[in-house]
Amino acid sequence: MTKTWWKESVIYQIYPKSYNDATGNGVGDLLGIIQKLDYIKSLGVDMIWLCPIYESPDKDNGYDISDYKNISEKYGGNDVFEEFLTAVHEKGMKLMMDLVLNHTSDQHYWFKESRKSKTNKYRDYYFWKTSANGEPPTNWPSFFSGNAWQYDETTKEYYLHLFTKEQPDLNWENPEVRKELHDIMEYWLKKGVDGFRFDVVSLISKGENFSNTELDDFNDIINKHYANGPKVHQYLRELNANVLSKYGAVTVGEGPGIDLENGPLYVDEDREELNMIFHFGHMFIDAGAGGKYDIVPFDLLDFKKVFNDWDTHLRDKGWGSIFLGNHDFSRMVSRFGNDGEFRMASAKLLATLLFTMRGTVFVYQGDEIGMTNVAFPSIEDYNDVETINSWNEAEHNGEDMDEFLKKVHTTSRDNARTPMQWNTTKNAGFSAATPWLKVNPNYTTINVAEQENDPDSILNYYRSMIAFRKKHLTFVYGNYECLDFENEHIYAFRRWDDNADFLVLLNFSDKELRWKNHLAGRDYELVKSNLTTNTPDATLKPWQAKILKLKS
Ligand code: TEU
Numbered sequence: 001m002t003k004t005w006w007k008e009s010v011i012y013q014i015y016p017k018s019y020n021d022a023t024g025n026g027v028g029d030l031l032g033i034i035q036k037l038d039y040i041k042s043l044g045v046d047m048i049w050l051c052p053i054y055e056s057p058d059k060d061n062g063y064d065i066s067d068y069k070n071i072s073e074k075y076g077g078n079d080v081f082e083e084f085l086t087a088v089h090e091k092g093m094k095l096m097m098d099l100v101l102n103h104t105s106d107q108h109y110w111f112k113e114s115r116k117s118k119t120n121k122y123r124d125y126y127f128w129k130t131s132a133n134g135e136p137p138t139n140w141p142s143f144f145s146g147n148a149w150q151y152d153e154t155t156k157e158y159y160l161h162l163f164t165k166e167q168p169d170l171n172w173e174n175p176e177v178r179k180e181l182h183d184i185m186e187y188w189l190k191k192g193v194d195g196f197r198f199d200v201v202s203l204i205s206k207g208e209n210f211s212n213t214e215l216d217d218f219n220d221i222i223n224k225h226y227a228n229g230p231k232v233h234q235y236l237r238e239l240n241a242n243v244l245s246k247y248g249a250v251t252v253g254e255g256p257g258i259d260l261e262n263g264p265l266y267v268d269e270d271r272e273e274l275n276m277i278f279h280f281g282h283m284f285i286d287a288g289a290g291g292k293y294d295i296v297p298f299d300l301l302d303f304k305k306v307f308n309d310w311d312t313h314l315r316d317k318g319w320g321s322i323f324l325g326n327h328d329f330s331r332m333v334s335r336f337g338n339d340g341e342f343r344m345a346s347a348k349l350l351a352t353l354l355f356t357m358r359g360t361v362f363v364y365q366g367d368e369i370g371m372t373n374v375a376f377p378s379i380e381d382y383n384d385v386e387t388i389n390s391w392n393e394a395e396h397n398g399e400d401m402d403e404f405l406k407k408v409h410t411t412s413r414d415n416a417r418t419p420m421q422w423n424t425t426k427n428a429g430f431s432a433a434t435p436w437l438k439v440n441p442n443y444t445t446i447n448v449a450e451q452e453n454d455p456d457s458i459l460n461y462y463r464s465m466i467a468f469r470k471k472h473l474t475f476v477y478g479n480y481e482c483l484d485f486e487n488e489h490i491y492a493f494r495r496w497d498d499n500a501d502f503l504v505l506l507n508f509s510d511k512e513l514r515w516k517n518h519l520a521g522r523d524y525e526l527v528k529s530n531l532t533t534n535t536p537d538a539t540l541k542p543w544q545a546k547i548l549k550l551k552s
Pocket of ligand 1: 060063064100143163199200255256292327328329386413
């Protein structure tokens, strides 16, 4: 396995709209992030991943781009971006931009032209279809409710949109489209951007034929009709050869339908496509057969299996990403930990997991202070298009809306998008104006300022764990083996190489437990714990995490 700086990196994900508002309009901006660069650097991170900041009508908060070469004025425009990029580099960090290349906004010039006439130069930039019977061309569901085809009056045809109707899918079959997209990437790389996160990269190659689906389960539909299309690897190799490799850009591809079989193909070093992928194995672990609103309890065995399987599949030739939260899922401490009595311990336990696994670690803003889910009293308080569309669909289907609101509390993407909690002043110190999305009321107790002053805070634990990982590259490159797999409450694993041998013990429960002593006859020392009082053995208090260094 080749050793590379980005494999050893910790990447900090920022949702710019919710990070820090320096201009006082209720929306986070680049100047606001510049003000926080010392804070970000102090965590020990190497790279920042910024969610999309290009011009956008914001139907899906920037994942609907209307101009790829211009930074939205609400974030400061291109000039402030240049200032920001320079400042990031001056601090010794790197920048990864988010690129959405599967679809554009319907307000992008290409689409505005495309919809004008069937003979327009840009017509084939998108997928247009007629329909014989007044029905959409296929019965495909979109990710965000409703059919994935939208009728357009001007030319009396339908266009494809796997997400909202304001996010028409680009036709990568068309070489002109690929050329334009390559050019966009080159534009940002020439400015000095260090890498990209490619949104839904698994969806860029559509099947040769569009046909009705017989399937009901949305995941099955994704796998059969939408994801990992016939030319996806060809397109990525072309992209790598023509653009990415010339600049040494670091890449991570995201996408539904990436699984253990096809995932390694994206990141196999010999294939020269992408560096890393995000898979969703653990992120949909609490979703039942009916999807994310069919909530099932968290099962530690399923969770361990996801990590074990991926580690095995990427071990030899690829590289993984390790993350427990992002802007699309509820807060990690609320999902996988205990955000009540054991919030502190469980947030630190999850951090221990993050920084001891093999792969590049991604930390989502706010997780470093243990930010939790929010439970807004009304659907009016929510912003996310996925939440709103699902709500409308549930209402249309006559569901019990009080019950549905509870599900929204558990699963809404807005759980992760509430403003960053900086201090106890108005709006958590995020903005002087009314924030675009309400602040989580628990900011009075959960915020950066309080944790800065507390050596035992979650924030300082993140700092110490990042430093610990960097000191012991065994956690980055070493072997991984899960021990006592059948244990329903303890996640125990070994990380070792020629230099060191570590045992990580994580108690995912509210009870004190003793790990069956597999340590008999071994000499070991406790090198890390998420609690302040410890016994140097395999006894674990509720949500305790211990790292033992095995000596013989
Ligand atoms: O997400 C793709 C994706 O898989 C999500 O739609 C996911 O299924 C959903 O969020 C789970 O609730 C990417 C972006 O990360 C997301 O923010 C965008 O909305 C989406 O693509 C469309 O660009």
